[in-house]
Amino acid sequence: MAKKQAMDRLVSVSVMGDDRPGIVAGVSKVLFENACNIEVLSQTVIMGQFAMIVVVSPLKGSKTEALEKALEKLAQEMSLEIHVRLLNPEERLGFDPGEAESFVITVRGADRPGLVYAITAILAEQGINITRLGAEVVPVGQQLEYIQIYEVDIPRALDFALIQSALRNKGEEIGVTVDIGR
Numbered sequence: 001m002a003k004k005q006a007m008d009r010l011v012s013v014s015v016m017g018d019d020r021p022g023i024v025a026g027v028s029k030v031l032f033e034n035a036c037n038i039e040v041l042s043q044t045v046i047m048g049q050f051a052m053i054v055v056v057s058p059l060k061g062s063k064t065e066a067l068e069k070a071l072e073k074l075a076q077e078m079s080l081e082i083h084v085r086l087l088n089p090e091e092r093l094g095f096d097p098g099e100a101e102s103f104v105i106t107v108r109g110a111d112r113p114g115l116v117y118a119i120t121a122i123l124a125e126q127g128i129n130i131t132r133l134g135a136e137v138v139p140v141g142q143q144l145e146y147i148q149i150y151e152v153d154i155p156r157a158l159d160f161a162l163i164q165s166a167l168r169n170k171g172e173e174i175g176v177t178v179d180i181g182r
Helices: 023-033 064-078 115-126 160-174
Strands: 010-018 036-046 049-058 081-087 100-109 129-140 143-155 176-181
Touching (some): 064 081, 100 115, 100 160, 115 160
Antiparallel strands (some): 100 143, 100 176
16 A cells, blocks of 8 residues: 655546546556545436546655646547546535534426526525535436435524425425435
């Protein structure tokens, strides 16, 4: 096992492009060849579009400039958009909700513009952080339904009943069902 550098640094690599086999292999090969250890990776395909974000820790001997050049070359070869960003060690933990509990919010109904905004506006007003969100149109029986699934951190200081009521009221107003649970 390679020893990590003493310098506490991480690098974020985001990749986007038309989906096809070999993208993850190509990116992970460049990372391996440039002495980077993958700390966390999230990848998805949405309507034929590939998207991935990888956070890596450069190992001893790794050079950020060489990594960036190798990823630029891969981007050209595979017609991808690749962005590299050094993460500030003091800021890399992201939003801290303080004392919070995790919940799942499910929204279901007919698709139309503004549904994501309607729900996220309430969450933002209340200081609720969205940690994961998926939204898509799926067949349910003989109809198509737009389903959103949110994973959120709700600060314990907030009134859960008030949030639940606000979300359900907004759901009724825009014609969707909103459920919240653990």
